[in-house]
Amino acid sequence: MQPIRLFHTPARLQVTLIMALVISSTAFAAGEKVAAGISDPSGNRPNVIVILADDLGYADVGFHDVVADGVNTPHLDRLAASGVVFRNAYASAPVCSNSRLALSTGRYQHRWGAYYYGQGGLPSNEHTIAEMMRDGGYRTMKIGKTHLNNGPKSDPMKHGFDHYLGFKHHSWDFNLISEKDVAAYEKKQKGSIAKARMAPIGPLTRDNGELESYENTTTTEVFGRESLHFISAEGDKPFYLQLEFNAVHTPLTRGPEQLRKKFGIPARPFDRDAAVWEYPYWDPVAQPDYGQWYDQTCHLGIPDPYGRKIYLAHLELMDTMIGDLLDALEAQGVRENTFIFFSSDNGGSDQSYANNGPINAYKYCLMDGGIKVPMIVSWPSAFANKHIDATVTHRDLFPTLSEITGMTPQKQLDGKSLLPLIHGDVDQLHASEPMFWDSGPRQNNWVARLGDWKLVYREVGKTYQSYDLDENGLVKPTLSDVNIRSGLQLYDLANDSGETKNLSLEFPERVAKMKQLYTDWRAQMADPISGKKAK
Template sequence: MKWMGRFLLSLAMCGALSGFAQASLPNVIVILADDLGYADVGFHEVVADGVHTPNLDRLAESGVVFRNAYAASPVCSNSRLAFSTGRYPQRWGAYFYGQGGLPTTEQTIAEMMREAGYRTMKIGKNHLNRGAKEDPMKHGFDHWLGFTNHSWDFNLLSEKDVEAYEKKEAGSIAKAKMAPIGPLTRDNGEPASFENTNTTEVFGRESVSFIKTESEKPFYLQLEFNAVHTPLTRAPNEQLRKKYGIPDHPFDRDAKVWPYPYWDPVAQPEYNEWYDQTCHLGIPDPYGRKIYLAHLELMDSVVGQVMDTLKEEGLDEKTLVFFSSDNGGSDQSYANNGPVNAYKYCLMDGGIKVPMVVRWPRKFKAKTIDAVVTHRDIFASLSEITGVAPRKPLDGESLIPLIKGDVISLHDEEAMFWDSGKKRQNWVVREGDWKLVYREESYDYQAYELDENGLVKSALRTVPLATGLQLYNMDADPGELNNLSTSHPERVEEMKALYEKWRVQMADPVRGKKATIIQVKL
């Protein structure tokens, strides 16, 4: 089998590279944004109006920019599972939200890095659909600070905020499970309460502190922001609120009523109704795009703080920095995917095509690469750099030969697959420039539009997603506008057969919270 050949080759490469790797191991920082729009970074060819990302642009100017980078899933949890393991999460039944979790049988990047002699830390979001190995302290991290939910309130991070909710109505915090309120979690479950700040700033300070920690060991830092994910109900701080002209929504813990956009468990007892209004475009926020841009700018500034700290500590040249987003941009958070088709949740490119940069000044020259790559390739790349072989066959390839110019493509000789399972009845085969899409049922999603002042219009635009088999040539038609399935029936059948062969190698879907023992297919 082809993957077994790759596995044996990787073992040989790691053995051959181990001397080189041990002599010059880089520090490694992985940075993931959350639901970032493809046109919402300044280093892309098409940049949305109002985007201000000078620090990400600085990272890209001195790094390797991948123009055709893909997440493994159109939703965060499954994408993060693939990134963390370098493997298709469908192998253990993780197709969509709530499925698969992280089995104890799967090795993570952090475990590999610790085996290579790194000190490790995870900061930020850790949404992996539960499972037996959900706890970051079981992933190979020495320390962590963050949350395990799919989102978190950006500003209400204090135990006093929890007390205010419980005082107003006992049990209200338990209802706020889609966008929880209150302290974050540190290490082995210790609550970490913060006042007068936001998650982005907290994650930045923790990252800087970790980088500055004195140690003879190199470090591995996995920094996963919840920006720019919902709930984006207000500006992250006063400075950015004023810059973008966003209305002030102060939170008074003692107020009799907390007005919208805050959830008040007495005035609005149906929490899910509030969540739909604020996070699913139930009530379009005129300032939604501006709030998104403010959070994006703050995240960018924190990335700048991390980069500046590397220079101040004399670590810039010997630190590999990876930046990407967990999946495509979401209209629900007012992201902008530019010319890329559709949005998060679906398998058109808007759901899975992501910004991606790798920077290592000591070894990599700045360049732009058009070859198709995926998040799964990061595990294989770090395996080659450290000389530590993976414990299982990977579904990714090392980016190093591509970056060095030894090859011009990584995945043209083998098809790649996406599958959202029975919940969405949506799967994809990518083979070279050809992309075959299947969707069982039609779906109309709601997209926001802006007026001449950059405010979100009250009326949403309906965008239909087609059903059935669709074939696109992504080189000639990157916007997926021209379905060629009827003119290339033989290619459709060939690619469909590839999908069916791949699918039988994967496990059946399984709920993450029920998956204590998971049958994993190699």
């Protein structure tokens, strides 16, 4: 029997209790500043926290110019006010696993064959940010989601982390995170948990395999509290924390209990002993086809009238956990010398009721809705508050941390340090450098980007099912179509950020040049390979 952890204390009170035990041994002197781009000369290197949301919509943060109705992210807005907001930041892929590979390594994941889901994995010879940080004397921890398509280094404990708490999957149930939930399903129908492979149920994993159950809480709260424990631990070493929430990924079947009434979400309790588990819960007896249930709840097969409200509630809960983290850093006296990176793994998903504002389309495709993401970098003692319009990518994080800490990566990186851009030494980081996205032959969708020009190729068109809201903020039962073109498409993003006007026929020479750039780049990349075959 695994230990059951009960959490009934309000999150803010728990933060207060934790902070009361903290010893502020690494505080910066009042008014002291870190020299641009380097650690403090006394050797007081910055703490580093990397925070990733999951499938977050571009318009679902309060610090952007376009903010969707109902969005409430005061703590992310507070983080943005203390640092640099990148308005044209991009993930390396339109799906989570491949995007996370690029962020963790600072390299095109295509170099080892990771183009789409299930491909590439993390090979043994790739080097991660966490490995660099640990080798440089940081204490390290991974909390939350890890989804890297298998491979010999798929386990977070092989990435350079001293400790880990979370799950290794593309998704996890927010609420059913106890061994008792597993037992309830197995009691109803033996083998049912094995069927629930797309949205797993049950305990989280700590370090090298210990399972931990939790009651009366959510994964978001568990990950937030675990982060507080980690940053509050005593020691002479600076810390590196990689916090990857599964909010706001599907399955969004139930609102967080503490925010349910605020958002007008009906109670949907899970009774382990009920004769029948009613929709939106999966009942392996009443609905033997798990795939059907998953399509209904996670692929808009049955639009949930409360879907957008549930999404917003989970977003607000994640924002609260980030606020608790900021509070704890301030109470310890280390906020000034803590570098915080925040972003989303890829573009917002229509299937989770995200809102990408004026950005075209959603997750899974290479229109900007699938790859353009919110992004903040905050280091109060070194960075002034500003908004930057230059194009940047997740791959730029690794070289930025390399420059800040003075540690050398083991591999040649594809990203560039953000520091010259942040400090105003340059206006652009990648203006003269072509950048590429490629989802491989399974999607036949690739992009070449040169400055503000974006060349898109898609072999087969795609239709998204997008939701609409009524006057009460409820999802309408009839969905709208968002159609994505096939063929070669050229867009001038400086004048057409919504990718509405295909200019390929007007600029054939530019199309030919950018297509050749892609062909040359692709020839340097590996062919797609299953993550299970990675070495």
